[in-house]
Amino acid sequence: MALAVGMRVLTRSLLRPWVRGPGATPGRTGPVAGGGDCVRCFGSPRVLVEPDPAAGFAVMKMRNPPVNSLSLEFLTEMLISLEKLESDKAFHAIIITSDCPGIFSAGLDLKEMCGRDPTHYAEYWKAVQELWLRFYLSHLVVISAINGVSPAGGCLLALSSDYRVLADNPKYAIGLNETLLGIVAPFWFKDTLVNTVGHRVAERALQLGLLFPPAEALRVGMVDQVVPEDQVQSAARSVLAQWLAIPGHARQLTKTLMRKPTADRLLKERDADIQNFVRFISRDAIQKALRTYLEKLKQKKS
Ligand SMILES: CCCCCCCCCCC/C=C/C(=O)SCCNC(=O)CCNC(=O)[C@H](O)C(C)(C)COP(=O)(O)OP(=O)(O)OC[C@H]1O[C@@H](n2cnc3c(N)ncnc32)[C@H](O)[C@@H]1OP(=O)(O)O
Numbered sequence: 087m088a089l090a091v092g093m094r095v096l097t098r099s100l101l102r103p104w105v106r107g108p109g110a111t112p113g114r115t116g117p118v119a120g121g122g123d124c125v126r127c128f129g130s131p132r133v134l135v136e137p138d139p140a141a142g143f144a145v146m147k148m149r150n151p152p153v154n155s156l157s158l159e160f161l162t163e164m165l166i167s168l169e170k171l172e173s174d175k176a177f178h179a180i181i182i183t184s185d186c187p188g189i190f191s192a193g194l195d196l197k198e199m200c201g202r203d204p205t206h207y208a209e210y211w212k213a214v215q216e217l218w219l220r221f222y223l224s225h226l227v228v229i230s231a232i233n234g235v236s237p238a239g240g241c242l243l244a245l246s247s248d249y250r251v252l253a254d255n256p257k258y259a260i261g262l263n264e265t266l267l268g269i270v271a272p273f274w275f276k277d278t279l280v281n282t283v284g285h286r287v288a289e290r291a292l293q294l295g296l297l298f299p300p301a302e303a304l305r306v307g308m309v310d311q312v313v314p315e316d317q318v319q320s321a322a323r324s325v326l327a328q329w330l331a332i333p334g335h336a337r338q339l340t341k342t343l344m345r346k347p348t349a350d351r352l353l354k355e356r357d358a359d360i361q362n363f364v365r366f367i368s369r370d371a372i373q374k375a376l377r378t379y380l381e382k383l384k385q386k387k388s
Contacts, residue, residue, distance in 0.1 A: 128170075131163070132149055132159065132160045133148060134146075135147075135167050139176035139177065142179060144180050148164070153191070153192035156191060156193060156195055157195040158209065158210050161214065168220055168224065171226065172224060172225065178330055180227075180229070182230050182243070182247065188257065189235055190240050190243075192240060194239035196376055201377075208360050208364050211360050211363040215360070218278075223346070225341075229248065229325060229329070230244040230250045230322075232244055232250060232252040233258075233315070236260045237259070241262055248341070250310050250311070251311045251312075251321045251325065252318075253315040254300050256300070262291065263296070263297050264292075267295075268372065269375065273351070273352075274348070274352045279291065281345075
């Protein structure tokens with residue numbers, strides 16, 4: 087409920103054309119982060135959407151610096167952008183990528199899960215569930231152009247797409263590393279991983295909290311392609327052509343056939359999953375583990 091209200095408010099206030107200033111209207115030319123012009127860009131403070139309706143796709147750029155951590159606001163903005171693209175018949179695909187150098191997404195925002203009250207935890211978890219459900223089941227082709235490190239929730243986001251292209255940089259590790267934080271990946275994170283890499287690889291990766299560098303990620307099937315860093319976006323665009331050449335209804339029904347049983351499990355147990363999360367994350371020991379982890383991240387700098 088709170089998420090629905092939050093989304094309505096954000097839809098009105100944030101989903102505006104990228105063009106700034108008085109009289110800005112959708113469809114005008116405006117500045118793109120990093121220079122150049124962008125025709126018909128739109129978005130919100132944390133999500134820039136560069137549509138190419140003639141080609142049938144849009145690039146969704148995450149820009150929640152410094153690390154694209156998935157805060158409640160950021161999740162909500164991503165959902166709104168996705169919804170907008172899904173409801174426009176001009177779009178058949180999206181490429182999701184990052185605008186933060188070296189980071190695809192640092193995963194769930196630890197500050198949303200630390201030192202807050204149970205109502206907040208419940209609202210946050212509902213938004214995390216929603217993001218996964220919407221991306222995992224989207225009728226659009228979703229390609230991840232992974233141009234940075236992507237632990238935990240960042241990896242989940244990538245795993246929710248239909249195809250993953252990873253930049254070949256040894257720093258760009260990807261995986262569900264929750265156990266390293268002293269927390270547990272919920273069953274739908276686990277199921278998404280199992281569906282991608284198989285049971286044995288997932289079992290080992292989850293227990294050890296493995297973060298796979300590119301060559302390893304490709305070997306175990308966590309990503310579909312590894313390319314030189316400067317070719318991630320072009321490789322994602324190239325592969326999209328293959329996906330878009332398939333009759334849309336057949337591809338969509340097949341995607342649903344493959345993914346619905348996994349999504350249904352969460353849909354059936356959604357409230358219980360929220361309660362589990364709130365109980366788990368509220369435990370003193372878990373709060374302590376998260377605080378220690380955040381502290382370690384800070385100390386790493388000094
Ligand atoms: C019985 C079963 C019940 C199950 C119930 C459910 C249980 C809970 C499930 C929860 C699932 C959780 C999923 C997650 O996604 S948890 C998040 C995991 N993410 C990570 O481990 C990544 C942490 N970050 C890093 O490793 C590095 O920051 C990174 C490699 C991404 C970038 O390094 P870099 O050196 O470039 O940047 P800094 O480390 O200096 O970070 C810059 C600032 O950003 C802050 N930061 C980083 N990551 C996060 C984050 N995930 N959330 C919030 N904030 C983050 C970092 O602290 C720095 O902040 P300051 O500038 O203020 O110091």
